[in-house]
Amino acid sequence: MQHVVLILFVVVTYLALAALSAMVAIAPTDAWTVWLASGIALGVLLATSIARWPVVLAGALIGAALFALWLGSPWLEALGYGVIEVVAAFAGAYFTSRFTGLPARLELPRDLAALVLAGALPLSIVGAVLATAWHMVSGGTQAASTFGIWFVANFVGTVLIAPLIIAWAAFRPKRSGGLAMPAFAAGAAACALYVISMHLLFDNHFQRAGVIAHIGLTYVPMVFMALTALLWGVRGATLAAFLGAVIAIINTAQQEGPFANANGIVAEGELQVQGYAVALALTGLLIAVLAASQRAAMQRARDWRTRFETAIDAHRMLAYEWDPASGRMAVTGDTLHLLGVPSSALATLADWLALVAGDERDGIAARFEARRDGQGTGDSVAYRVRGNADNVVEVTDEARAVRDHDGALHRVVGIVRIVPATAA
Amino acid sequence: MNETAVASVPAAKAASGVASTVPVPAATATAGTPDGAFLVHGLGGTQYDLGSMHKRLKNAGLVTHSLTLPGHGTTPEDLANVTAEDWIDAVVTKYREIRDQHPRLHVMGMCMGSLLAAVVAQREQHEKGNLVMLAPPVYIDGWATPWYRSLRPLLYTLPAVRNSMKIEEEDPFGIKNEQLRAIVKAKFERGENFHYRWVPLECIRQVDRLRAIVMKAASRIRCPTLIVHARQDELTSLRSANFLVETIGGGRARMVVLEDSYHMVCVDNDREIVAKNVLEFFGAALPGATAALVNDPRMSREDLATAVGAATARLATGDFAGLRELAIPDLTWVQPGTNRVSGVHAGKTYAAFASRMAQGGDPRLVAFGTPVFNRGVALVPATLTASNDEAILESQGALLFAFHGGKLLEARWFADDVEREDAFFGAPEPVVEGVVSLDTAFETAAATSKTLRKAPDNDTLLALYSLYKQASMGDASGERPSALDMVNRAKFDAWTKRKGVGREEAMREYVALVDKLKAAEA
Numbered sequence: 001m002q003h004v005v006l007i008l009f010v011v012v013t014y015l016a017l018a019a020l021s022a023m024v025a026i027a028p029t030d031a032w033t034v035w036l037a038s039g040i041a042l043g044v045l046l047a048t049s050i051a052r053w054p055v056v057l058a059g060a061l062i063g064a065a066l067f068a069l070w071l072g073s074p075w076l077e078a079l080g081y082g083v084i085e086v087v088a089a090f091a092g093a094y095f096t097s098r099f100t101g102l103p104a105r106l107e108l109p110r111d112l113a114a115l116v117l118a119g120a121l122p123l124s125i126v127g128a129v130l131a132t133a134w135h136m137v138s139g140g141t142q143a144a145s146t147f148g149i150w151f152v153a154n155f156v157g158t159v160l161i162a163p164l165i166i167a168w169a170a171f172r173p174k175r176s177g178g179l180a181m182p183a184f185a186a187g188a189a190a191c192a193l194y195v196i197s198m199h200l201l202f203d204n205h206f207q208r209a210g211v212i213a214h215i216g217l218t219y220v221p222m223v224f225m226a227l228t229a230l231l232w233g234v235r236g237a238t239l240a241a242f243l244g245a246v247i248a249i250i251n252t253a254q255q256e257g258p259f260a261n262a263n264g265i266v267a268e269g270e271l272q273v274q275g276y277a278v279a280l281a282l283t284g285l286l287i288a289v290l291a292a293s294q295r296a297a298m299q300r301a302r303d304w305r306t307r308f309e310t311a312i313d314a315h316r317m318l319a320y321e322w323d324p325a326s327g328r329m330a331v332t333g334d335t336l337h338l339l340g341v342p343s344s345a346l347a348t349l350a351d352w353l354a355l356v357a358g359d360e361r362d363g364i365a366a367r368f369e370a371r372r373d374g375q376g377t378g379d380s381v382a383y384r385v386r387g388n389a390d391n392v393v394e395v396t397d398e399a400r401a402v403r404d405h406d407g408a409l410h411r412v413v414g415i416v417r418i419v420p421a422t423a424a
Numbered sequence: 425m426n427e428t429a430v431a432s433v434p435a436a437k438a439a440s441g442v443a444s445t446v447p448v449p450a451a452t453a454t455a456g457t458p459d460g461a462f463l464v465h466g467l468g469g470t471q472y473d474l475g476s477m478h479k480r481l482k483n484a485g486l487v488t489h490s491l492t493l494p495g496h497g498t499t500p501e502d503l504a505n506v507t508a509e510d511w512i513d514a515v516v517t518k519y520r521e522i523r524d525q526h527p528r529l530h531v532m533g534m535c536m537g538s539l540l541a542a543v544v545a546q547r548e549q550h551e552k553g554n555l556v557m558l559a560p561p562v563y564i565d566g567w568a569t570p571w572y573r574s575l576r577p578l579l580y581t582l583p584a585v586r587n588s589m590k591i592e593e594e595d596p597f598g599i600k601n602e603q604l605r606a607i608v609k610a611k612f613e614r615g616e617n618f619h620y621r622w623v624p625l626e627c628i629r630q631v632d633r634l635r636a637i638v639m640k641a642a643s644r645i646r647c648p649t650l651i652v653h654a655r656q657d658e659l660t661s662l663r664s665a666n667f668l669v670e671t672i673g674g675g676r677a678r679m680v681v682l683e684d685s686y687h688m689v690c691v692d693n694d695r696e697i698v699a700k701n702v703l704e705f706f707g708a709a710l711p712g713a714t715a716a717l718v719n720d721p722r723m724s725r726e727d728l729a730t731a732v733g734a735a736t737a738r739l740a741t742g743d744f745a746g747l748r749e750l751a752i753p754d755l756t757w758v759q760p761g762t763n764r765v766s767g768v769h770a771g772k773t774y775a776a777f778a779s780r781m782a783q784g785g786d787p788r789l790v791a792f793g794t795p796v797f798n799r800g801v802a803l804v805p806a807t808l809t810a811s812n813d814e815a816i817l818e819s820q821g822a823l824l825f826a827f828h829g830g831k832l833l834e835a836r837w838f839a840d841d842v843e844r845e846d847a848f849f850g851a852p853e854p855v856v857e858g859v860v861s862l863d864t865a866f867e868t869a870a871a872t873s874k875t876l877r878k879a880p881d882n883d884t885l886l887a888l889y890s891l892y893k894q895a896s897m898g899d900a901s902g903e904r905p906s907a908l909d910m911v912n913r914a915k916f917d918a919w920t921k922r923k924g925v926g927r928e929e930a931m932r933e934y935v936a937l938v939d940k941l942k943a944a945e946a
Binding site: 172173174175176177178179180181182183184185302303305306307309310313 | 566567568569570571572573589590591592593594595596598602603605606623625628658659687
């Protein structure tokens with residue numbers, strides 16, 4: 001049952017995007033400006049396990065063949081076209097999976113690079129080569145242009161659609177967590193501004209109204225795309241890229257916007273809008289992926305800190321770093337529960353010494369001075385400090401000197417351990 | 425008195441949507457019967473949602489009751505066909521079953537459980553005790569709720585979607601404390617069945633229906649109500665608590681706002697504040713002798729005198745271990761000085777203290793003077809005597825007892841001459857750095873035993889149980905359960921077979937057995 005649903009999804013999506021591609025075509029020939037359907041099979045292949053690949057490829061074959069039949073192609077030609085789509089998608093998915101694993105994620109710049117360079121590029125090349133060969137075998141003569149049109153249309157379509165599918169395939173509704181309402185609202189505002197700016201730029205109705213002068217402000221939507229990608233992440237970036245590409249290509253097809261009738265040559269405007277759509281999509285994706293990788297790095301750092309704090313808290317220990325040059329101190333650990341003061345209140349050595357029992361304070365201060373002046377590497381001392389309930393607790397303080405390459409003292413780092421109480 | 429009445433019906437029944445408790449003829453509360461507290465867990469959860477509230481309430485002298493809500497305790501798929509009415513029926517049935525067993529019965533719920541508690545309070549016109557609502561989600565509008573939360577009514581119109589769509593639990597799991605959060609995350613990754621990892625969308629629909637019921641019913645709640653809510657609750661904002669306080673009205677409802685927690689208020693940073701407020705609100709005993717001076721001891725002066733007499737009788741025979749039978753599980757004994765028996769001995773470590781006392785020259789407390797009473801506290805002059813081959817100890821001082829509801833909370837010995845006791849009992853055992861103490865190893869093993877993926881066979885379970893009891897409570901005591909109660913009888917017999925085994929030996933055997941089971945899994 002799941003397989004049937006998957007095949008139906010691929011077929012229906014393929015046909016829908018193929019129809020959209022035909023609709024936004026600039027040149028009224030068999031060459032589409034952007035072949036959005038090419039990204040479907042690759043995206044679904046990368047979003048699923050390898051065990052489902054035959055099912056996905058079967059769906060792509062059926063979808064492509066049906067679309068060709070709808071265009072009036074004979075059975076054999078329709079089947080051949082389907083085979084080209086399947087082989088190209090398989091090639092792209094195979095190479096990408098070598099670098100990212102399955103199911104693919106867009107969480108690191110490396111994932112994005114793999115999708116573009118090992119996925120979209122091989123898919124476009126393989127598809128273009130096979131289509132050109134078919135064209136030549138069928139008696140065609142325009143090998144270069146056939147190759148170029150197939151390559152560019154497939155590449156643009158794949159860069160727009162495959163990331164969209166990969167990003168949204170990983171979406172899981174949650175009770176809490178994920179994108180919260182304030183971030184969503186801010187992202188929605190950025191996305192709305194992005195769509196509006198694209199209309200202002202590409203729709204002649206607005207240009208005639210003088211909202212944006214026809215001065216080629218093609219970079220303006222980039223700002224809002226960047227904001228959308230930052231606030232909405234990869235899913236928002238892929239959605240915005242798709243919407244922007246459709247707006248740009250439809251208007252250009254209607255001879256509107258900055259790329260219409262470039263130098264009076266339709267093909268040149270077509271190429272420009274294709275490049276623009278790819279640049280827009282990759283910019284948004286790159287920003288979103290960089291932000292995601294930064295969040296992942298912060299999460300790893302938080303996990304590391306949690307593990308460290310768990311360990312030292314469980315041992316009733318504190319860690320400190322003392323800068324002898326400035327007297328500043330940084331204490332890590334649960335100072336509030338162990339000593340009754342927050343760690344922020346222990347910002348200098350003087351703060352720390354204030355906790356030391358009065359009769360030992362001078363001695364411990366001298367000890368720290370010795371650590372500053374001495375040439376040794378380590379020093380251990382036991383003394384008493386004020387506890388969390390104004391009681392007195394015993395601690396052991398093991399310090400180590402951290403020296404630079406010349407042997408000069410850089411920092412003194414130490415571990416303070418609260419000695420377990422043995423008496424009431 | 426401290427028995428926990430957890431509904432223990434077969435999991436399949438709990439999941440079937442049938443109320444998870446079997447009605448029994450209601451017992452009528454008699455004089456001296458302790459108060460009760462009925463605790464209701466949240467959506468997808470278990471009693472883990474309520475943290476240590478069961479234990480704290482028991483320690484405060486209340487009998488706790490709980491139930492496993494329909495669809496819970498098994499797999500999330502079992503929630504698909506459960507309705508809000510099923511949950512309400514289960515809670516109402518349980519409430520009616522236990523209502524007459526106590527002079528006062530308090531009702532408390534966490535998250536969705538608090539909504540159910542409110543519905544019960546309204547429908548049963550509960551005035552026999554108080555109502556506590558912990559993090560009630562009257563509005564699902566917390567800061568971490570996802571942007572698509574408002575779209576769910578649209579999806580409710582599609583039965584196939586609402587039954588198949590999974591709504592997952594995700595970071596931050598309702599917990600602000602990162603160390604605790606890491607523990608919860610690890611529990612999820614290990615697949616421990618303390619909370620469902622997801623719930624069906626249909627289940628959220630039922631919660632929405634329950635929310636609507638509570639919104640209408642809140643104004644008809646008649647009992648004193650405490651609402652505990654975290655300002656940073658990621659699931660439901662303070663608007664929920666404000667709504668309830670305003671709607672219940674009549675000065676019956678008050679609110680405690682927590683500043684350092686997310687949704688799971690009973691396990692997060694402010695759990696102590698939550699416990700303190702709940703105990704105060706229930707008029708229960710707060711821990712410690714000082715608190716016993718403040719609280720209503722729920723004992724007459726005569727009751728207190730009788731209780732002190734029972735405690736001194738045990739101590740006069742040197743039966744420090746037996747003192748636990750008169751006390752809450754977390755009995756605290758404070759022994760002054762710097763010697764082998766000194767220190768604060770609470771809960772599990774009390775057994776170790778009693779064992780050390782038994783080996784310390786037959787110490788007894790004798791020559792009791794006239795006690796002085798103040799609320800739940802009694803101060804009794806006494807003499808600590810002991811003897812061994814080398815010396816005889818006769819140490820005068822005073823013994824302070826703190827009681828609540830007939831149970832001993834804490835005892836403190838104040839010696840006139842602590843040094844004399846230090847000399848007799850000898851220096852404390854040195855703390856060996858870097859070596860894990862037997863106590864620590866035992867506690868670690870006890871925690872590890874709960875993480876075993878495969879349940880051991882019955883013989884092994886009995887061995888684990890008997891060793892644990894022997895190590896933590898000493899020789900078996902009390903009545904042997906009846907032949908009809910086969911499980912508890914087998915457990916009791918297994919424990920009895922360990923009679924005479926020393927505490928440390930039992931601990932070592934227990935640790936070794938757990939290590940063996942864990943190694944077998946690896």
